[in-house]
Amino acid sequence: MTARILDGRAVGREVLAEVAERVRALRARGVAPRLAVVLVGDDPASAVYVRNKGRRAAEVGIDTVDLRLPAETTEADLLGRIGELAGDPSVHGILVQLPLPAHVDPQRVLRAIPPEKDVDGFHPQNMGQLVLGPPALVPCTPAGCMILLDRTGIDLAGKRAVVVGRSNIVGKPMAHLLLAADATVTIAHSRTRDLPSLVREADVVVAAVGRPGLVKGAWIREGAVVVDVGINRVDGKLVGDVEFAAAAERAAWITPVPGGVGPMTIACLMRNVAAAAEAAV
Ligand code: GUN
Secondary structure, three states: OOOOEEEEHHHHHHHHHHHHHHHHHHHHHHOOEEEEEEEOOOOHHHHHHHHHHHHHHHOOOOOOEEEEOOOOHHHHHHHHHHHHHHHHOOOEEEEEEEOOOOOOOOOHHHHHHHHHHHOOOOOOOHHHHHHHHHOOOOHHHHHHHHHHHHHHOOOOOOOEEEOOOOOOOOHHEEEEEEHHOOOOEEEEEEOOOOOHHHHHHHOOOEOOOOOOEOOOOOHHOOEEEEEEEEOOEEEEEEEEOOOOOHHHHHOEEEEEOOOOOOHHHHHHHHHHHHHHHHHHH
């Protein structure tokens, strides 16, 4: 089998066009959707992500407020700034770019974002609603993976899904979204025994670890669906967590890196901002 491509660029564009329409409707009612992006320190990768978020927002008509703070910013200062954004009715979404400097407790910071402005979906209330259903604001990367699968016409009911990685940002919420879509879900992680045999059994594999080539092509079941969330730079080139060429010989569907999950993440962030603004009207 040679896999077909799960095209995140195409589906991401579709989602962004829908968001742009919702933003136009909001503006027609006198609401200008606004996203505040908070970046602490000068991590170069974070700076790139933040710049891309600003560009996409502008494309769909969402205003952004950029808050750049020095790496030495204290937790108390940061909490104060978030409190100001929380109380500002013109701001509909607040995103604090992670990772934060080591002296800041990310959980305390994420809890300071009002759940209704938490467009990353990381607040415990939003995470809790994701587990209990119905979900409110859902983390952007897993939400993007689900939309990509859904719009490609992939039915997950009864499928055996293996999520490799248990991060709060991707692995855990992804597992719950797959469960809500009636998949039978296994979460694998660094202490998992015999990852190859788990992956060999999987109809759907989601790789979200951040280790290039961790998932070998030979492990992929014939006809499986492979979603690669990894974005790793190797010799100046972006690669995922899955051995793409070898996996594509066996899979039915696979996401490329770049051009798979990445564009979906940012599209879903814009979708969350539109939803937050609509809920605030
Ligand atoms: N850092 C890496 N991924 C993310 C994300 O989805 N949201 C935020 N805020 N920071 C990140």
